[in-house]
Amino acid sequence: MSLELTQNPPAEHPISSLSKPTILLHWAVAVSFLFTFFVGVYLVDLPRGPEKFELIGLHKSMGVLVLVVALLRIVWRLKEGKLKPASTLSALQQKAASAVHGLLLLATIAMPISGAVMSVAGGRGLDFFSVNLIAKGDKMEGLQSVAHSLHVNAPYLIYAILALHLLAVLKHHLIDKDNTLTRMLGKD
Ligand code: HEM
Numbered sequence: 001m002s003l004e005l006t007q008n009p010p011a012e013h014p015i016s017s018l019s020k021p022t023i024l025l026h027w028a029v030a031v032s033f034l035f036t037f038f039v040g041v042y043l044v045d046l047p048r049g050p051e052k053f054e055l056i057g058l059h060k061s062m063g064v065l066v067l068v069v070a071l072l073r074i075v076w077r078l079k080e081g082k083l084k085p086a087s088t089l090s091a092l093q094q095k096a097a098s099a100v101h102g103l104l105l106l107a108t109i110a111m112p113i114s115g116a117v118m119s120v121a122g123g124r125g126l127d128f129f130s131v132n133l134i135a136k137g138d139k140m141e142g143l144q145s146v147a148h149s150l151h152v153n154a155p156y157l158i159y160a161i162l163a164l165h166l167l168a169v170l171k172h173h174l175i176d177k178d179n180t181l182t183r184m185l186g187k188d
Pocket of ligand 1 (some may be wrong): 036040060066111115116
């Protein structure tokens with residue numbers, strides 16, 4: 001049985017290079033998101049104390065930064081349109097790639113928003129490093145608990161999506177031998 005490949009329409013033709021803002025925004029979101037993510041994973045099991053307190057402050061501020069960069073990235077993506085595949089993909093592969101990319105974009109928005117809501121609804125306000133963005137206020141327990149459960153359960157799904165994303169990149173690089181990875185590194 002042969003694997004049927006879709007002939008991509010002209011607008012979807014593979015392209016060899018990506019624009020500078022696309023590359024810059026991808027790595028800015030990737031590095032800041034992963035840093036914030038793993039600080040969150042590390043701090044959650046720390047005992048209460050100065051280290052945990054400091055890391056929570058760093059985690060929250062970095063989360064706000066991720067939100068800003070992720071929103072810029074989405075605006076840029078809407079302006080530039082979808083990334084074209086680096087090589088011809090089957091219809092199934094195209095759907096899987098769109099789903100994984102969509103979920104990753106969603107995670108970069110949903111994690112900071114749920115974190116910020118958790119903090120504000122917990123009556124703790126929201127700071128960006130030493131700048132107060134939202135003042136401390138009343139507790140909204142229902143809202144805090146919804147945001148908290150999203151924020152601490154989504155990471156299980158995020159691990160799976162990140163793994164699929166990395167496996168796909170490896171497959172493109174090592175098996176398909178196309179320029180999916182090198183063009184994102186700005187080498188094409
Ligand atoms: C890119 C943005 C963010 C990512 C990827 C992220 C990720 C995480 C992760 C993985 C955890 C550990 C969850 C667990 O294992 O239970 C966590 C915990 C936490 N995050 Fe975030 N977070 C982000 C943004 C924020 C923001 C903006 C805030 C608040 C302003 C925030 C507040 C917290 C707090 C308070 C905890 C500890 C929760 C607990 O002790 O139950 N996060 N975060």
